[in-house]
Amino acid sequence: MLLGGLAAxxxxxxxxxxxxxxxGLMGFVNLAHGGFAMIGGYVVVLLMxxxxxxxxxxxxxxxxxxxxISVVFERLxxxxxxxxxxxxxxxxxxxxxFVMIAGIxxxxxxxxxxxxxxxxxxxxxxxxxxxxxxxxxxxxxxGVIIMLGLWLGFERTRMGAQIxxxxxxxxxxxxxxxxxxRLFTITFAFGSGMAAFGGGIGAEFxxxxxxxxxxxxxxxxxxxxVGGLGRVTGVFYAALxxxxxxxxxxxxxPQGGTVFIYAMTILLLLWRPQGLxxxxx
Amino acid sequence: MTALLETRSxxxxxxxxxxxxxxxxxxxxxxxxxxxxPNGAGKTTFVNLLSGVLxxxxxxVLFKGRDITKVEQAExxxxxxxxxxxxxxxxRGLSVLENVYMSIAERVGAAPDMLRPAGARRDVIxxxxxxxxxxxxxxxxxxxxxxxxxxxxxxxxxAITLGLKPQVLLLDEPAAGVPSAESHIILDAIDALPKSIGxxxxxxxxxLVFRFAKKITxxxxxxxxxxxxxxxxxxxxxxxAVYLGQAAHHG
Amino acid sequence: xxxxxxxxxxxxxALARRHRFQWWEVLPWLLxxxxxxxxxxxxxxxxxxxxxxxxxxxxxxxxGYAGIVTxxxxxxxxxxxxxxxMLAKNGIWTEPITLLILAGVVAGLVGLxxxxxxxxxxxxxxxxxxxxxxxxxxxxxNMAADVTGGFDGLDSLPIKPIFGRFEFDVLYSxxxxxxxxxxxxxxxxxxxxxxxxxxxxxxxxxxxxxxxxHAVGAPVRWRLVLCYTISAAIAxxxxxxxxxxxxxxxxxxxxxxxxxxxxxxLVLGGYGRLYGAMVGAIAYMVxxxxxxxxxxxxxxxxxxxxxxxxxxxxxxxxLGIVEAFSRRRDRDRKP
Numbered sequence: 001m002l003l004g005g006l007a008a009x010x011x012x013x014x015x016x017x018x019x020x021x022x023x024g025l026m027g028f029v030n031l032a033h034g035g036f037a038m039i040g041g042y043v044v045v046l047l048m049x050x051x052x053x054x055x056x057x058x059x060x061x062x063x064x065x066x067x068x069i070s071v072v073f074e075r076l077x078x079x080x081x082x083x084x085x086x087x088x089x090x091x092x093x094x095x096x097x098f099v100m101i102a103g104i105x106x107x108x109x110x111x112x113x114x115x116x117x118x119x120x121x122x123x124x125x126x127x128x129x130x131x132x133x134x135x136x137x138x139x140x141x142x143g144v145i146i147m148l149g150l151w152l153g154f155e156r157t158r159m160g161a162q163i164x165x166x167x168x169x170x171x172x173x174x175x176x177x178x179x180x181x182r183l184f185t186i187t188f189a190f191g192s193g194m195a196a197f198g199g200g201i202g203a204e205f206x207x208x209x210x211x212x213x214x215x216x217x218x219x220x221x222x223x224x225x226v227g228g229l230g231r232v233t234g235v236f237y238a239a240l241x242x243x244x245x246x247x248x249x250x251x252x253x254p255q256g257g258t259v260f261i262y263a264m265t266i267l268l269l270l271w272r273p274q275g276l277x278x279x280x281x
Numbered sequence: 282m283t284a285l286l287e288t289r290s291x292x293x294x295x296x297x298x299x300x301x302x303x304x305x306x307x308x309x310x311x312x313x314x315x316x317x318x319p320n321g322a323g324k325t326t327f328v329n330l331l332s333g334v335l336x337x338x339x340x341x342v343l344f345k346g347r348d349i350t351k352v353e354q355a356e357x358x359x360x361x362x363x364x365x366x367x368x369x370x371x372x373r374g375l376s377v378l379e380n381v382y383m384s385i386a387e388r389v390g391a392a393p394d395m396l397r398p399a400g401a402r403r404d405v406i407x408x409x410x411x412x413x414x415x416x417x418x419x420x421x422x423x424x425x426x427x428x429x430x431x432x433x434x435x436x437x438x439x440a441i442t443l444g445l446k447p448q449v450l451l452l453d454e455p456a457a458g459v460p461s462a463e464s465h466i467i468l469d470a471i472d473a474l475p476k477s478i479g480x481x482x483x484x485x486x487x488x489l490v491f492r493f494a495k496k497i498t499x500x501x502x503x504x505x506x507x508x509x510x511x512x513x514x515x516x517x518x519x520x521x522a523v524y525l526g527q528a529a530h531h532g
Numbered sequence: 533x534x535x536x537x538x539x540x541x542x543x544x545x546a547l548a549r550r551h552r553f554q555w556w557e558v559l560p561w562l563l564x565x566x567x568x569x570x571x572x573x574x575x576x577x578x579x580x581x582x583x584x585x586x587x588x589x590x591x592x593x594x595x596g597y598a599g600i601v602t603x604x605x606x607x608x609x610x611x612x613x614x615x616x617x618m619l620a621k622n623g624i625w626t627e628p629i630t631l632l633i634l635a636g637v638v639a640g641l642v643g644l645x646x647x648x649x650x651x652x653x654x655x656x657x658x659x660x661x662x663x664x665x666x667x668x669x670x671x672x673x674n675m676a677a678d679v680t681g682g683f684d685g686l687d688s689l690p691i692k693p694i695f696g697r698f699e700f701d702v703l704y705s706x707x708x709x710x711x712x713x714x715x716x717x718x719x720x721x722x723x724x725x726x727x728x729x730x731x732x733x734x735x736x737x738x739x740x741x742x743x744x745x746h747a748v749g750a751p752v753r754w755r756l757v758l759c760y761t762i763s764a765a766i767a768x769x770x771x772x773x774x775x776x777x778x779x780x781x782x783x784x785x786x787x788x789x790x791x792x793x794x795x796x797x798l799v800l801g802g803y804g805r806l807y808g809a810m811v812g813a814i815a816y817m818v819x820x821x822x823x824x825x826x827x828x829x830x831x832x833x834x835x836x837x838x839x840x841x842x843x844x845x846x847x848x849x850x851l852g853i854v855e856a857f858s859r860r861r862d863r864d865r866k867p
Contacts (some may be wrong), residue, residue, distance in 0.1 A: 029656060080844060086655060087601050088843045091799055094792065095839025102833035218663055218788070254677050262668040268660055269534045270649060273657045333748070358749030370744040372737055378543040383737045384748040386730045391751065395731040398551035402730060406544050422543035445748060 002244065007136035010143030011202030015216075016223045017150065017235045018191020024167045024230020024278075026184050027101020028078065029086055031093040033195055034213030035100035040066045040196020041208045042104060045113045055118045062200045067193030070235055073186045079181075097213050104208045115203035135204060142201065146194075150232045163187060167230035168279060222265050228278025238276060283346040285310045285479045286331065287450045291340035293326055293503075300326040301337070301452035302399065302504040308449060312479040315442035315489075315494035318402075319523065323503040328451050331481075332364045334358040336349070344449075365438050369452045371426050377437050381409040381489040402477060409444065416440050417469055432463025439470055450474065452482045456489060460513045470494070499523075549617040551728035559812055568706075576707040579777050581817050582712045583770050588798045588809035589723055590766035591741040595795075596804030597727060598759040599739035600651070600857025603791050604662030605767055607646070607669045610786030611770030615639070615779030618679055620689040628691050628700075632715065632772045639768020640761050642669075647760035651753060654656060661790070670786040689775065700779065715773060719766055726762070727806060735759055737852050739804075796835070802851030811850050 018055055019033040043062040047053040053061070073096075081089055121138055124131045154160035166173040174180055199208070206216060219242070227238030242261065249257025268276070284307035293301035300323045309316055314405055316324055329335040331342060333354035341350045345358055352360070372380050385405050386392045390437055400406070413419045416436055439455065456467045471493055474480060484490055490497065490511075497514045499507040507520050567578050594600045619625040619634065651662045673680045677764055680686065693699040698707045726732050729759035735744045738752055745752050775781040784790060793816075801812020825833040846853055 023656070029659070077840070077844070084843070084847075086659070087595070087799070088847060090601065090603070090659070091796075091839050092843035094796070095836040095843065098832050098836025098839065100836075102829050102836060105829045106833070214788070218667060221660055221663065225657065229656075256671070259668060259671040259675060261669065262664045264723075266664045266668065268655065269657055269664075270660055272654050327810065335563050355749045355751055364747065364842055366747070368751065370741050370747065373743065374547075374740055375736065376543055378547055379733070383729040383745075386733065387749045391730045392734045393731055395726050395729050397730070398725070398728045399730045399733045400550050400728070402547040402549070405730075410541055410544050419541060423546060441748065442742070464621070528790055 002247075003136050003140070005244035006240060007133075007139040007143075008202075008205050008247055009196055009207050009240035011218065012243050014146060014198030014202065015141055015195045016220045016227075016239060017146075017232060018188075018194045018198060019220055020227060020235045021163065021167070021225045021230055022115075022184070022188050022191050023039050023224060024123040024228075025057060025170075026082060026164060027185055028082060029089045029093065030078075031090060031217060031221075032096040032100065032213070033192070035097045036066050036070060036192040037199030038104065038210070038212040039069070039100060039116075039199070040106060040193075040274045041199030041203045041212070042113065043196065045203060046108070046116055049113070052276030053126050055121070059197055059200050060113070062196045062273070063193040066196035067189040070192035071075050071185060073187045074185055078188070084242050090223030097217075101210045103276060108209055109211075112207055112209040113203070115200075115208065117204060128153035132208030139201065139205075147232065147236050154232055159183070160187070164230075222261065224275075226265060226268055226275050231275070231277040234275060234277030283310060285345060286481075287343050288331070289341045289343065291327075291330060292338050293323075293330055293335060294338045300503050301330060302502070303340070304500075304503070304505055306498060306505065308479045308481055310448075310479055311476055312481070314479070314481045314502060315490045315497045316481060316483045317485070317497060318500035318506070321502075322500040324500055325453060327333075327500065328364060328453050328481075328483060328505075328522075330361060332451055354509065358445060358447075361446075361448035362451070363442045363445045363449070363495055364451035365442050365453055365455060367457055368433050369438050371434060371437055371441070373426045374473045376423050376425050377413065377418055377429070377440075378406075378409055380405065380426070380437055381412060381440050381444050382406065384441045385409055385412075410529050412440055412444055415473070416443075417466070418448055432459045432466055435459050436466055436470060439467070443474075445517055450478050450480045452480065454484050455482065456484065456486060464489075490521070543783045547683040548847050551725075560807075561713075561717055567728055568713075570708055572706070573703065577711040577817075577821060579705050579712050580707045581813055582709070582716050583777065584794065584797065584817060585810050585813040586712075586719055586773070587767055587770040587794050588718045588801070588813050589720060590763045590770060591794050591798050592803055592806075592809050593723060593726070593766070594760055594763040594797065596808070597732065597735045597739060597755055598763075600756065600760060601659055603659060603788070603795065604664075604666030605763075605794060606786055606791035607662075607666040607790070608643055608764035608767035609674070609771035609774070609794075610666075610669060610783075611639040611642045611764075612636065612771030613785040614673060614680060614692070614771075615768070616691075616772045617681075617689060618777035619682075620775075621686045622690055623828070626690050626692045628694055628711070628776050631691070631776065632769055635775075636765045636769040636773025639771065639847040640765030642768075643764020644757065647757040647764070651756045651760060666788070666791060670783060673783060673786060677799065681782070683783060685779035687780070689779045691776050691779060700776070702779065705777065712773050712777060715769065719769060723766070724806060731755070731758075738810045753805075775778040796839060798812060798849075800838075800849050802849030805851045806856075808849055808851050815850065 015037045022028060022030060023048060042061040043065050044058040047058040048055060081092055105149060121135050121258060123134050125137055127132050155163055162173065162178045166178060166180060166183060170180065206212070223239045223242055225233060227234030245261060246257060249260055287307040289305050291301055291304045292299070294462060304327065316327065318324055326335065330337050331354060338349065341348055343349065343468055344362065349360065350359060359388070362424060372383065385408050391402050391405055407441060410422065411417060413422050416439070418433070418436060418440060421429060421433065426437065435455065442450065455471065456464045468489060468511055482490070482493060494511055497509065497511055498505060499514065499520050500525055506523065536547055568575065568619065592606050594602060615635045615638040616631050619631060625631060637673070646665050650658060650665065653661060659665050674682055691700055694707065694711055734750055738755060742752060771785055774785065797812040797816045798809055800816055801810065802808030820831065842849060848855065
């Protein structure tokens with residue numbers, strides 16, 4: 001059962017990591033991030049259910065399609081609001097998420113889409129003293145791999161260094177000749193694609209229906225705020241903590257679980273506004 | 282005689298960077314004091330320490346002999362220490378008059394009033410108009426900030442600060458960014474400042490400094506390098522080498 | 533430098549007169565009264581619009597004048613609504629006007645407590661905290677089902693007639709409408725006074741340039757907390773009116789849906805402009821009334837596109853567009 005929480009946390013991590021980096025990089029409040037996850041999930045599920053595409057292939061296609069869509073949005077629309085007030089960014093992204101939800105409802109319908117896991121992911125794994133759902137184990141493994149991959153990417157590659165530099169101090173990074181515009185488009189695309197991947201692979205845990213982006217909006221924001229903007233490790237730990245907490249609380253305190261998470265977030269952000277791992281103001 | 286505003290062994294470090302080093306400094310009543318130094322000397326940091334935007338790593342700031350090191354910016358304003366900023370900090374959507382109204386209303390205690398209209402405080406409006414007339418801004422008092430040329434905006438920055446009737450006035454590069462055709466309005470305004478207030482100007486413009494200052498402090502890499510009358514500083518070979526020599530290269 | 537020469541200056545004259553009532557300001561209220569006689573069967577809808585206008589006005593104080601971006605303003609609306617609901621349902625207190633005052637006080641206290649704590653932060657952190665505060669209240673109300681009715685809420689609130697004579701009409705909402713109209717008028721006059729006062733002026737200063745306000749000696753945080761508290765109290769009054777007019781209260785008063793909708797309404801009309809709340813609420817709710825039931829998905833799509841357009845091109849909302857037009861017309865008129 002603890003594992004279920006970890007697995008849910010992994011899904012939160014995969015979806016939210018893109019949001020954390022783009023918010024940390026450009027300071028842009030993107031409330032539509034969950035919408036990209038939803039679209040990705042729908043692409044994956046529809047490819048599988050209607051065209052019989054294998055799961056892994058569908059995930060890859062979902063990533064690519066949503067990344068491409070997000071590039072278009074970023075170049076045409078988002079980039080006009082980089083210097084806008086926080087309120088304008090909030091309004092724009094709320095509007096965008098409405099459009100996404102309405103679009104999906106019109107194109108596919110309001111019902112929840114079932115995710116039919118491939119047979120090798122179904123069932124349980126017997127570890128001798130305890131059995132776990134295979135799905136949960138797969139999610140955890142995938143999550144850790146992604147986390148390590150991202151961490152290596154940020155620490156060891158040149159682009160990763162550029163991103164980290166720009167998150168820490170954008171003006172300084174610009175004056176060093178780093179092409180911030182291009183960096184952001186790439187990061188945004190990658191982050192949205194990652195969200196799509198998370199939406200697809202996590203569809204069994206979080207469900208998949210048109211209300212997905214709004215249902216989980218506050219959850220994603222909490223994970224990002226608690227973890228610290230732009231910190232992959234921060235998002236990782238925050239997502240796991242919240243995933244596990246949520247699972248446990250739903251089991252033992254079905255009524256009061258979310259209250260605890262809200263209260264904890266408030267206290268944490270008051271004590272450390274930059275999140276657990278963020279850079280101090 | 283107690284200095285109006287002084288610092289004792291004031292130091293400020295940002296991590297490994299020592300921006301201010303053991304500065305002991307005094308500003309007298311009625312002073313016309315200039316603070317100069319090459320880029321990166323820590324002049325703006327020092328002004329931030331004086332005005333309370335920053336708290337020092339060590340040392341003290343005193344106002345009329347009273348320790349104000351821990352006193353916050355807004356409180357220091359109430360005591361009588363006011364400053365202008367290097368880059369204009371104005372209320373852009375409002376008119377010139379409404380800008381100046383803001384500081385005067387704070388000073389006379391009108392600002393917390395929730396029930397009377399702002400326009401009913403004739404005393405504040407009259408004082409604002411008087412100030413604007415003195416600074417030759419009365420004819421554009423109704424215009425909003427974006428409608429004004431930069432030199433006039435800089436003057437509004439000064440007007441807002443003067444509305445606080447400060448005893449100490451810290452001017453951070455008052456003519457910065459002002460086209461030379463307009464800079465005389467700033468200089469004239471500085472010349473016309475009340476004799477009783479102590480004025481500290483930070484600037485690079487040597488003409489302005491030598492025209493205005495009776496005493497000059499030279500700051501280099503956060504520490505006091507030299508101090509004296511304009512004549513003494515002008516004749517000081519070391520200062521020339523460190524600073525005036527640079528200015529000569531820039532022309 | 534006599535006083536007369538000062539008053540010759542156009543800027544001084546404009547500032548001295550800024551707060552004077554203009555003739556057209558009576559119109560919205562006359563129209564509101566006319567609505568009562570003209571559409572007796574739509575009074576429930578009309579009451580809802582009036583309450584939303586009041587709620588949006590409260591948000592405008594915090595957002596439009598003090599610059600506090602919050603997605604959690606429904607916390608105060610719900611606090612007021614549940615105050616009325618819980619006191620009335622348990623028979624502790626049922627007189628409507630005093631209930632309303634209590635609703636405002638309770639919501640104001642919630643605003644004060646959260647403001648003192650939240651307004652130390654800015655930007656995204658503040659936004660998050662407003663969301664979490666509202667979520668906290670919402671889930672708490674859900675949990676404490678014994679007192680709050682939980683998910684179903686509290687219904688059939690026994691509200692006494694106003695002044696002992698005017699009963700709340702469940703069918704046609706006639707009493708409710710006039711009652712809400714009167715309360716809205718009183719609150720509006722108060723907010724208008726506040727906006728034109730030196731306090732309101734300093735709030736605009738904080739919004740326009742917070743750093744400068746510190747540098748002129750303004751106690752910025754206290755002003756923001758005070759503004760937030762007043763805004764919360766008025767939102768609480770709006771929530772209390774909702775509970776009294778509908779004679780029930782439920783979790784929808786505390787939800788993200790309500791908070792997001794009032795934000796959209798305010799931006800649609802134009803924030804930081806006293807009448808934006810009215811314009812936005814009427815425009816939004818009339819459109820929603822006709823379109824949202826018939827074509828809910830298309831409504832959401834259209835609303836989303838509209839929001840994106842506003843954020844990109846028309847940040848001042850409807851009143852902002854009107855202002856831009858009249859400015860251009862004035863410019864074209866000049867020789």
